[in-house]
Amino acid sequence: MGLRGFIFRKIVAACLTIVAIVCVNFAIFRMAPGDPIRMMFRDPRVSAENLQLMKEKFGLDKPLSGQFVAYVKGLTRGDLGLSFSHRRPVLEVIAEKIPPTLLLVITALVIAVFLGVVLGALAGWRSGTRFDTFILTASLTMYSIPTFALGIIFLLIFAYHIAIFPLGGIVTPASGFEGFELVRDVLWHMFLPAISIVIWYVGEYVLLTRSSMIDVMGQEYITTARAKGLKNFRILKRHALRNALLPVVTITGVNLGFAVAGVIEAETVFSWPGVGRLVYDAVSKRDYPLLQGVFLLFAFSVVTANLIIDLIYGYIDPRIKVRS
Amino acid sequence: MVGRKNKHTALVVCLMGICILVLTFSGNVLAKSKKARLSVGFTTEEALANLQTGEAWQYTEMGAVFWPLVYDQLWILGPPPNYDPLPMLATRWETEDFQTWRFYLQKNAKFHDGKPVKAADVAFTLWYLPKSDPSWDFPDNDIESKKLIKVIDDYTIEFTLVNKWPGKYPPASWMPILPEHIWKPHKRKLTRFKNEKAIGSGPFKLKKFKGGEYIWMVKNEDYWGEKPYVDEVVFKSFGGQDALNLALKKGEVEFIGYNGASPLSVEDFKKTKNVDVAVSPGIELVWIAFNLHKKTAIQDKVVRQAIMYGVNRDRIIKMVYLGYAKPADSFIYPELPEHNPNLPQYDYNPDVAKKMLNDAGYVDKDGDGIRNDPKTGQDIVLEFLVPSDWPQEVKMAKLIREQVKDIGIEVKMKVVDLDTYYEFIYTPTDDKFDLSISAEEPGPNGSWIWEFVRSFEGGGKGWNQSYYNNPKFDEFLESYLTETDSAKRKEFAYKLQEIIAEDLPCALLVRPDLIGPYRTDKLEGHVETMGGFSNWINSWSYFKIKPKE
Numbered sequence: 001m002g003l004r005g006f007i008f009r010k011i012v013a014a015c016l017t018i019v020a021i022v023c024v025n026f027a028i029f030r031m032a033p034g035d036p037i038r039m040m041f042r043d044p045r046v047s048a049e050n051l052q053l054m055k056e057k058f059g060l061d062k063p064l065s066g067q068f069v070a071y072v073k074g075l076t077r078g079d080l081g082l083s084f085s086h087r088r089p090v091l092e093v094i095a096e097k098i099p100p101t102l103l104l105v106i107t108a109l110v111i112a113v114f115l116g117v118v119l120g121a122l123a124g125w126r127s128g129t130r131f132d133t134f135i136l137t138a139s140l141t142m143y144s145i146p147t148f149a150l151g152i153i154f155l156l157i158f159a160y161h162i163a164i165f166p167l168g169g170i171v172t173p174a175s176g177f178e179g180f181e182l183v184r185d186v187l188w189h190m191f192l193p194a195i196s197i198v199i200w201y202v203g204e205y206v207l208l209t210r211s212s213m214i215d216v217m218g219q220e221y222i223t224t225a226r227a228k229g230l231k232n233f234r235i236l237k238r239h240a241l242r243n244a245l246l247p248v249v250t251i252t253g254v255n256l257g258f259a260v261a262g263v264i265e266a267e268t269v270f271s272w273p274g275v276g277r278l279v280y281d282a283v284s285k286r287d288y289p290l291l292q293g294v295f296l297l298f299a300f301s302v303v304t305a306n307l308i309i310d311l312i313y314g315y316i317d318p319r320i321k322v323r324s
Numbered sequence: 325m326v327g328r329k330n331k332h333t334a335l336v337v338c339l340m341g342i343c344i345l346v347l348t349f350s351g352n353v354l355a356k357s358k359k360a361r362l363s364v365g366f367t368t369e370e371a372l373a374n375l376q377t378g379e380a381w382q383y384t385e386m387g388a389v390f391w392p393l394v395y396d397q398l399w400i401l402g403p404p405p406n407y408d409p410l411p412m413l414a415t416r417w418e419t420e421d422f423q424t425w426r427f428y429l430q431k432n433a434k435f436h437d438g439k440p441v442k443a444a445d446v447a448f449t450l451w452y453l454p455k456s457d458p459s460w461d462f463p464d465n466d467i468e469s470k471k472l473i474k475v476i477d478d479y480t481i482e483f484t485l486v487n488k489w490p491g492k493y494p495p496a497s498w499m500p501i502l503p504e505h506i507w508k509p510h511k512r513k514l515t516r517f518k519n520e521k522a523i524g525s526g527p528f529k530l531k532k533f534k535g536g537e538y539i540w541m542v543k544n545e546d547y548w549g550e551k552p553y554v555d556e557v558v559f560k561s562f563g564g565q566d567a568l569n570l571a572l573k574k575g576e577v578e579f580i581g582y583n584g585a586s587p588l589s590v591e592d593f594k595k596t597k598n599v600d601v602a603v604s605p606g607i608e609l610v611w612i613a614f615n616l617h618k619k620t621a622i623q624d625k626v627v628r629q630a631i632m633y634g635v636n637r638d639r640i641i642k643m644v645y646l647g648y649a650k651p652a653d654s655f656i657y658p659e660l661p662e663h664n665p666n667l668p669q670y671d672y673n674p675d676v677a678k679k680m681l682n683d684a685g686y687v688d689k690d691g692d693g694i695r696n697d698p699k700t701g702q703d704i705v706l707e708f709l710v711p712s713d714w715p716q717e718v719k720m721a722k723l724i725r726e727q728v729k730d731i732g733i734e735v736k737m738k739v740v741d742l743d744t745y746y747e748f749i750y751t752p753t754d755d756k757f758d759l760s761i762s763a764e765e766p767g768p769n770g771s772w773i774w775e776f777v778r779s780f781e782g783g784g785k786g787w788n789q790s791y792y793n794n795p796k797f798d799e800f801l802e803s804y805l806t807e808t809d810s811a812k813r814k815e816f817a818y819k820l821q822e823i824i825a826e827d828l829p830c831a832l833l834v835r836p837d838l839i840g841p842y843r844t845d846k847l848e849g850h851v852e853t854m855g856g857f858s859n860w861i862n863s864w865s866y867f868k869i870k871p872k873e
Contacts, residue, residue, distance in 0.1 A: 035747060038747045038751075041379065041458070041459075042379055042382075042383045042459070042746050043379060043382070043383075043457075043458050043459040044746075044750030044751075044785075044786035044787055045458040045459075045461065045785040045786045045787065046458045046786075050458070085373050086373045086374055086535070087373075087374060087376055087515075087516070088374065152566065155566075155567060155570060156570070159570065159574070160570045160573065160574055163574060166576075167562060167567050167570055167571050167574065167576060168562055168563050168567055169537060169538075169560075170537075173363075173534075173537065173538035173540065173558055173560045174361075174363075174531070174532065174538060174540035174556065174558040268563050268564070269563050269564070269567070270563060271368060271537075271561065271562055271563035271567065273534075273536065273537055277368070277536075277563070281368060281369070281536065284369055284713075284741075285369075285743070286741060286743045286744075
């Protein structure tokens with residue numbers, strides 16, 4: 001089997017997971033109470049003829065098995081159906097929300113990984129010192145504050161009392177900015193939501209890197225490095241940190257998968273027009289096709305990210321190859 | 325070497341960070357504009373997702389305020405106190421029998437693309453819009469055949485309604501006149517047209533639309549009528565009510581776009597510099613709908629009346645609305661001439677309620693504190709349907725539950741999401757509730773609200789949440805809607821109100837005030853109607869607000 005077999009098994013497992021998710025995704029929304037077509041019309045005077053037309057339009061006139069076949073066929077064509085609330089193809093609605101989410105979450109993630117790894121590594125390196133205690137306490141605090149609470153506090157302080165940042169959105173509405181001005185405006189709007197996500201992620205990465213670092217520091221090769229008379233910084237950088245980063249890579253991969261899912265709380269509090277807020281709106285409006293599409297996207301991105309991480313692991317971590 | 329390289333890296337990172345901070349901190353300076361702009365705030369849940377006509381223009385807050393700025397109507401509801409019908413696209417109108425109506429149009433009105441507005445556009449809208457979407461289908465635009473809409477000449481149109489439409493207001497109310505040359509290819513289903521440019525003939529033109537985020541409108545410099553005083557109107561959406569309130573206090577919006585603010589925030593707004601709070605009479609009426617289809621004790625009028633005596637409305641107003649509401653007794657607002665001042669008020673009196681129930685045989689036979697239905701012997705346990713999206717109504721329902729418990733009736737809350745709520749309440753025959761909170765905004769031209777109690781057999785088209793069936797009431801309703809003599813019409817209106825207050829298929833509870841905080845530093849000329857500065861009957865604020873001198 002070797003590496004090829006390992007890759008093949010992982011890909012098959014990912015595909016099976018996706019198939020299972022497609023089935024669950026289809027079933028779960030049909031188990032919800034109420035008639036989705038009836039829910040589309042707030043005006044009760046809609047005719048039976050119109051209801052029937054809408055049922056046909058959304059494929060709900062067919063039996064469940066027929067609906068499932070149509071759903072799967074649609075998926076193979078990239079057709080996720082029509083959104084009830086947007087009255088547009090689900091894929092089109094989701095596609096326009098992905099760039100703002102990626103921009104926000106990846107920016108936040110990059111900053112958080114950098115800060116988290118540096119602070120976590122230093123805390124682990126100086127384990128038991130005042131610095132470590134301070135970083136540990138701060139990280140636990142940051143990790144335990146819900147993003148929405150932090151967001152509201154930030155809004156109150158920085159967008160209202162000090163008033164140096166906007167209250168929400170991705171751009172100043174009706175500003176007509178273009179080019180560099182637009183970039184600047186987006187950065188200005190992104191600051192608070194990004195920082196509130198960074199704070200949460202930093203906590204996570206510090207804790208992870210620190211514990212991994214402490215673990216690595218007890219290894220014999222670190223003692224050997226010290227015995228060889230290597231400088232502390234060199235030991236930290238070349239021997240300790242490299243090995244301590246393995247779990248961080250895993251978590252970063254998983255977080256990247258979730259990045260597409262967006263950060264629902266932050267996007268909702270800061271009115272950031274991304275996938276996270278789309279989910280919130282879709283839930284509040286019971287837009288089943290949209291929810292179905294978004295959930296599928298979440299699942300797909302997480303499974304794909306996990307698959308990539310597994311494959312990278314298989315490549316970089318010899319122990320996995322041995323086990324496989 | 326390594327140390328120096330690291331120092332350089334750190335320096336570059338710090339400089340980049342500082343640059344980003346400087347850039348972002350200076351971002352708000354960019355937002356300044358010399359134009360007179362009226363910014364109005366909505367929550368994202370109230371925002372318009374697209375520009376397609378249909379239910380979104382009727383039932384979303386932003387939609388209902390947006391289209392009357394971009395599209396003209398034949399006539400428009402005037403401001404208070406009279407709420408007279410005022411000419412808009414139509415300069416005047418006439419009828420002899422209140423069934424066939426002739427409207428004379430402005431001759432210099434143009435759509436935003438420069439094409440003139442003609443009678444053919446009105447004919448097109450009148451016929452196809454109600455056919456495309458039931459939410460535009462009202463008795464005052466109910467026309468049986470396309471042939472009954474006659475284009476007399478380019479600026480005169482005549483149409484014949486299915487039923488007479490007497491009263492103060494002409495027909496075809498609150499209807500956007502659509503340009504036929506744009507919408508004709510989509511006439512079979514207007515609601516499917518994306519309408520990305522939203523070409524109308526109204527006083528504002530669409531400049532940019534970002535679904536769920538903002539709508540940017542600019543003054544129509546070629547408008548045929550009185551031009552607005554502000555250069556731009558921007559509808560902005562915010563993640564929630566808290567962010568929206570902060571935006572107002574900060575000056576990012578001038579006022580809140582539709583539903584106003586919570587009573588809890590009044591004192592906070594009053595303390596805010598450059599913010600005042602207008603408390604307007606509400607446009608919304610809140611009532612209990614009793615399901616008369618379901619075979620429970622509710623079918624007995626005595627039980628419904630006893631429940632009303634057991635409900636302490638003053639306490640509800642004090643606890644739920646912090647005093648910012650008035651008791652309601654009719655679908656017609658008390659300041660309107662057709663309101664009947666002699667209706668039973670059902671003032672809180674649990675003793676009367678208990679006596680009524682005792683006299684009718686509803687007594688607690690098993691000693692569990694809950695009265696038993698004499699017909700079935702079962703405890704009177706009722707399901708109270710409330711949408712979770714209406715927090716004040718949820719509180720109200722909880723209070724009512726506690727209050728009616730004192731008269732020996734047990735109420736169980738059934739809190740569901742809004743869509744499920746609408747599905748349940750408009751199908752009383754499915755027996756999914758016993759009583760329900762209901763709310764609507766009839767407005768001054770609100771004869772349509774009586775359709776909520778017109779029986780299905782009597783031509784009711786589905787709004788009858790209570791499954792009320794009273795042929796006598798239907799007769800009075802028909803007489804009211806077709807009576808051309810205003811004195812007689814008023815008598816019929818009185819009678820309708822009496823019947824409903826006596827029969828109680830639905831029991832009017834309260835009329836919440838509209839709490840409208842607004843900025844006072846830059847703009848003036850806000851027009852206040854029932855429901856505040858901005859709602860489906862009030863576009864006047866947008867037409868009249870101007871920069872402060």
